[in-house]
Amino acid sequence: xxxxxxxxxxxxxxxxxxxxxxxxxxxxxxxxxxxxxxxxxxxxxxxxxxxxxxxxxxxxxxxxxxxxxxxxxxxxxxxxxxxxxxxxxxxxxxxxxxxxxxxxxxxxxxxxxxxxxxxxxxxxxxxxxxxxxxxxxxxxxxxxxxxxxxxxxxxxxxxxxxxxxxxxxxxxxxxxxxxxxxxxxxxxxxxxxxxxxxxxxxxxxxxxxxxxxxxxxxxxxxxxxxxxxxxxxxxxxxxxxxxxxxxxxxxxxxxxxxxxxxxxxxxxxxxxxxxxxxxxxxxxxxxxxxxxxxxxxxxxxxxxxxxxxxxxxxxxxxxxxxxxxxxxxxxxxxxxxxxxxxxxxxxxxxxxxxxxxxxxxxxxxxxxxxxxxxxxxxxxxxxxxxxxxxxxxxxxxxxxxxxxxxxxxxxxxxxxxxxxxxxxxxxxxxxxxxxxxxxxxxxxxxxxxxxxxxxxxxxxxxxxxxxxxxxxxxxxxxxxxxxxxxxxxxxxxxxxxxxxxxxxxxxxxxxxxxxxxxxxxxxxxxxxxxxxxxxxxxxxxxxxxxxxxxxxxx
Numbered sequence: 001x002x003x004x005x006x007x008x009x010x011x012x013x014x015x016x017x018x019x020x021x022x023x024x025x026x027x028x029x030x031x032x033x034x035x036x037x038x039x040x041x042x043x044x045x046x047x048x049x050x051x052x053x054x055x056x057x058x059x060x061x062x063x064x065x066x067x068x069x070x071x072x073x074x075x076x077x078x079x080x081x082x083x084x085x086x087x088x089x090x091x092x093x094x095x096x097x098x099x100x101x102x103x104x105x106x107x108x109x110x111x112x113x114x115x116x117x118x119x120x121x122x123x124x125x126x127x128x129x130x131x132x133x134x135x136x137x138x139x140x141x142x143x144x145x146x147x148x149x150x151x152x153x154x155x156x157x158x159x160x161x162x163x164x165x166x167x168x169x170x171x172x173x174x175x176x177x178x179x180x181x182x183x184x185x186x187x188x189x190x191x192x193x194x195x196x197x198x199x200x201x202x203x204x205x206x207x208x209x210x211x212x213x214x215x216x217x218x219x220x221x222x223x224x225x226x227x228x229x230x231x232x233x234x235x236x237x238x239x240x241x242x243x244x245x246x247x248x249x250x251x252x253x254x255x256x257x258x259x260x261x262x263x264x265x266x267x268x269x270x271x272x273x274x275x276x277x278x279x280x281x282x283x284x285x286x287x288x289x290x291x292x293x294x295x296x297x298x299x300x301x302x303x304x305x306x307x308x309x310x311x312x313x314x315x316x317x318x319x320x321x322x323x324x325x326x327x328x329x330x331x332x333x334x335x336x337x338x339x340x341x342x343x344x345x346x347x348x349x350x351x352x353x354x355x356x357x358x359x360x361x362x363x364x365x366x367x368x369x370x371x372x373x374x375x376x377x378x379x380x381x382x383x384x385x386x387x388x389x390x391x392x393x394x395x396x397x398x399x400x401x402x403x404x405x406x407x408x409x410x411x412x413x414x415x416x417x418x419x420x421x422x423x424x425x426x427x428x429x430x431x432x433x434x435x436x437x438x439x440x441x442x443x444x445x446x447x448x449x450x451x452x453x454x455x456x457x458x459x460x461x462x463x464x465x466x467x468x469x470x471x472x473x474x475x476x477x478x479x480x481x482x483x484x485x486x487x488x489x490x491x492x493x494x495x496x497x498x499x500x501x502x503x504x505x506x507x508x509x510x511x512x513x514x515x516x517x518x519x520x521x522x523x524x525x526x527x528x529x530x531x532x533x534x535x536x537x538x539x540x541x542x543x544x545x546x547x548x549x550x551x552x553x554x
Contacts, residue, residue: 049547054473056550061466070550071462075542077480078188078487078535079181079447079458080356081389081415083289083322085159085166085193086450087177090139093165094132096172097122102164104131109138110161122165140453141423151423152366156324158453170256171263174284179268180451182279184458185542188487188535192287192320195256196305199249201294203238204301215296215336227300227343234304249305250312257286257315283535285317285489287356292321292337293329300340307344307353317488318354320389325361331371338382345384354488356387356415360394363425372396377403380412387413387486389447392421394433404440413443413486416479418464419456420449434469445483446476477543484536491530494537503540510537511544 060066093111097104102122103114112118125132137143139162144154166173174191181189207230218226235241242248247255265271270280288306290299299321306319321337323330344350359379362372372393379385380403388407391414397403407414414437422428437444446461448454465471465479478501485498496504503510506522513519516527516534527534 049544049551050474050477053547053550057466057473064463064467067466068459068463071466071476072184072459073546073550074462074476075185075187075480075539075546076446076458076462076483077186077539078190078445078483079186080190080387080413080445080483080487081192081417081447081449082177082189083192083450084170084173084177085163086453087191087448088166088173088452089176089455090136090162090452092172092176092452093139093162094122094125094135096169097162097165098126100165100167104135108161109135111164113164140455142455144423151426152324152326155420155424155450155453170260172267174260175264175267175279178264178279178282178284179277180457182277182282185546186458187282187538187542188484188489189282189284190287190317190487191284192289192322194289194302195253195260195286195316196249196288196309197252197256199242199247199252200234200239200301200305201291201298203234203249203305204295204298206237207233207297207301209295209297212296212332212336223339224343224346227340230297230300231304231344234301235308239301239305239308250309253309253316254313257313283489283531284315285487286315287488288316288319289322290319291323292325292333292358293323293327295329296333296336296340299333299337303340303344307350310353311349314490317490318356320356321358325358325375326366326371331367334375335378338378341383354386355384356389356488357383357385358389359385360388360392360397361390361421361425362393362396363427364396366425369396373398377406380407380410385412386488387415389415390417390421391415391437392425392427392433395436401440404436404442407437408441408443411443411486413445413482415447416444416461416465417447417449418461418468419451419454422464423454429468432469434465434471438475443482443486445479445486447483480539481536484532484539487532487535489531489535491532491534492526493530494526494533494540504533507533507537511540514541 057070060070097111098121101114102111103118104111104120104122104125105118106120111122114121125135137147139158141151141155144151147154149157170193177191178189215223239249265280268277268280269275270277288302288309290302290306292299294302303319306316309316310318341355345353345355357379360376362375364372374397376388376391376394376397379388394400394403416434418432421432434444446458446465448456448458448461451457462476465476481501485493485495494503494507496502504526506520506526510519510523516524519527527537
């Protein structure tokens with residue numbers, strides 16, 4: 001065996017020591033670099049839990065009972081598309097009709113004041129099981145296949161039948177809807193209603209209004225001048241000014257919402273911390289409904305009223321055009337209504353008024369082919385819609401792929417109502433455009449529409465998304481996040497990059513705590529100043545807890 005000279009061995013030893021020290025320094029540097037580059041431990045755990053829960057959903061998605069139980073507990077963010085009156089179950093309307101001493105016409109089961117021709121008291125349904133069942137069937141989609149009507153007609157005809165039962169019951173309605181939503185892990189609602197009790201529409205009836213032909217003959221400049229004149233008349237005729245002792249449209253809306261919320265909180269026992277329903281913590285805002293089948297002067301008046309109400313009443317956050325899109329007035333007046341919205345949004349005082357529009361709730365055969373080709377596009381480009389309700393006929397529009405790319409670029413969210421689209425339009429499974437919206441990066445969120453008439457609930461929208469559309473857990477989670485990101489509640493976002501769901505830099509470790517008081521000061525300041533960011537943080541916290549509980553089975 002060869003041994004080097006002593007002097008050489010000592011030199012080698014010194015070199016070896018130096019090299020060892022260099023290696024130690026390099027390893028320490030790499031460790032420090034890796035630690036600084038890695039996400040927080042809580043974030044790593046959350047990602048791991050998210051992936052495992054996603055796999056868990058894949059293993060149970062073919063079992064409808066397990067799937068429902070799993071999804072019922074999943075946090076769902078907001079429901080952005082629900083009509084208040086249509087979201088109440090028929091059973092409640094029967095109870096209210098009985099208390100109001102209304103009668104029911106046995107020919108169609110519509111409520112009405114008792115008279116010589118309508119003599120059956122609604123209260124009889126409380127003890128007559130046959131009448132009770134038939135009223136529920138007439139007022140909802142339950143057993144709709146036996147009604148002799150199309151799903152479309154059964155659905156839209158129901159509103160007039162139960163309508164009188166909801167008179168002076170806004171607070172009761174909101175309490176019912178809120179209670180059901182909170183039980184399903186929804187933390188935000190945007191409810192559609194018309195809070196001015198017809199004040200704006202009444203102002204519109206007083207306007208002198210030319211014929212459709214005369215309006216069509218006006219140039220764009222002259223038409224806007226006409227709209228400007230009529231807007232001033234509306235403001236002076238009941239929307240902002242009203243006869244002494246009467247509320248104008250704005251005051252009426254505030255009074256309605258105050259009364260509504262007082263009754264809602266009373267029913268939910270919100271003043272008693274020991275008895276308060278969880279729904280008391282639900283955040284609720286309101287969307288003003290404009291009747292698209294109303295006469296043009298009335299629809300214009302409601303648009304003006306809605307935008308004025310939004311300026312003065314922070315609880316009203318947007319306007320929407322409602323009623324059947326295929327109805328003759330809605331089809332005939334669609335282009336004019338888009339011009340109305342385009343003019344109103346061009347005004348500085350209304351530039352912040354939020355707009356979400358029902359558009360594309362149509363299928364071939366329901367209207368002539370040309371009626372399918374432009375409603376979504378015009379709603380976005382001319383009507384300034386920031387969100388679209390339904391959007392079912394998107395692929396029948398002219399240049400649909402360009403439209404999808406435009407909606408994605410403009411971040412126009414589509415409110416997807418799977419149960420409603422199935423019941424009203426017969427659109428389900430592969431015929432539904434939800435996968436195409438996802439493919440082209442258009443933001444989407446699930447919504448319930450009229451869950452009382454549909455006999456539905458938000459959880460079943462999630463179930464249908466998984467079973468019929470092949471939606472994954474991560475996609476469901478993104479939809480829930482989208483619902484808050486695209487809500488009209490206002491305030492800065494919790495997300496630095498909402499497309500990747502990257503938190504704001506001040507809130508990177510915000511899920512490590514469970515109470516706002518323990519948040520980092522800058523993150524807490526963001527959440528205190530922004531209702532949107534607060535709701536988003538609460539949703540992320542709920543997701544974290546849900547994923548841990550799902551994995552442990554607790």
